[in-house]
Amino acid sequence: MDWSAIFLTLRLALVVCTAELIIGTPIALWLSFTRWRYKFLAESVVALPLVLPPTVLGFFVLVALGSNSPIGRWYQSLTGHGLAFTFEGLVIASLIASMPFAVQPMAAAFSQVDRNLINASSMLGASRFRTFVRVIFPLSISGVVTGFVLSFAHTLGEFGVVLMVGGNIPGVTRTVAIAIYDRVQAFDYAGANRMALLLMAFSFVTLSITYSINHRVWAVSPMQR
């Protein structure tokens, strides 16, 4: 069992889903409440990683972060090393790849909140932020949890983007999915099998917890009308 790959994957997934929560929430809020006529364009951009092959995403990210791009050069001047083939680069690539998995459930939940409650909250003098924290967020907690967990689970299992941007470096960018690929190529089917089973069990448990929360098996989220 390749423990460094397992810990690396967990670390990556946790960083990504937390960042997704911070970045994705404003995007989801904007998508749910904007009246902009061309919002469908923004929605399409957010959903793009769902339909694009990971190679396209990986290629673009690699070029965008590489030492020949402005972003890559800027980062290099700050830190002394490039973004490609580093953990940080992996985080950025995974952030983009799992964006729809976080934003879409959140946006769906936000737009289902009763507008009357939001209006009432504003009428009673609550600021937008306060309305979000005390009304919208609690009422859409299941959507937020779903987005959080789906982006976590998706990052756990991401392969193509990670392979292209990360480059399979042990302890730095070799995640479980890539370690499995590596084991198979080295004829170590037993090792591949162990890690594949672990990944499957972990993903199953993660998803089960989310769906159980959503189906109110345990009362952890408030009723919605």
Added chain:
Amino acid sequence: MPYPAGDPAVQLSKRVPLFEPSDKHYGSGVDLAMRDSRAFLKRKSAVKRVNSIVQAAFVLLACIYIWIPAQAAAAELKVAAAADLTFVFKDVAAQFEKQTGNQLKLTYGSSGNFFSQIQNGAPFDLFFSADISFPKKLEAAGLIEPGTIYDYARGEIVIWVPNDSKLDLSKGLAVLLDPSIRKIAVANPVHAPYGAAAVAALHHDKIYDQVKSKFVMGENIAQTAQFVQSGNADVGIVALSLALAPAMKTKGRYVVVPPDDYPPLIQAAVIIKSSTNKELARQFLKFIKQPDTVALMAQYGFTLPEALAADHGSTSAPH
């Protein structure tokens, strides 16, 4: 502020008494208002519950961040190794660790892929290429430590079939024309040197056009070997070093493709200029040149280029 700020849900619930029905009117429209108000009351406690869940989640996350340690950046040697080294380097790394106490972080792949990754700034210390042309190109681009290119072996390709195959390997490459063959595993010639060698040999025997429709292409030579070792391809053109590996040796048989059929696969190692670990990298290169390591490599079919050239009586210089 015209209205007192506060939790809107709570404030809404405070207004509930306005709708408080008397028992007599129960079942009328007031009933609905009553249910509404109850929903609001419920919601208030739900808000608190959600908050405590969110807090608990953050505490948990914080714990996990602390629990999962960040990986140490230095001290280990990051080696990009051509996929034909997959098995021999397991032993070599173990020996190196035993002798020096230093660890190797090995990544296997196709040499062409590593070449483009290194061009894009991949943080490897050492690059073991299956074809010297890639280190040469990196040298031209100024990306390697000058004067560190070392030819460690000459690679050979073999035709490999599983034990239960009925193919007669003594025919050499011509065996690939056998109509019972559905899939031939070959490494991608664009970026895997062994794939390029296989294609060159097929061209040399003038059977490339007849067999190319049966190709399945591995991303690198180890994946190619895996295709045929797992029985998914009927026959494969793989590296001799993989055919000699324990996992393949017992499972099939092979015949060496005559080395004169394709340009020599001179394998070369090089220290990458951006390496932060050059001392250790030099130490490992020195270790590779030691007689016992050379002997170990020879067990896997990696003979030094000069020795092999002497064997074949030809002195084809590396291109």
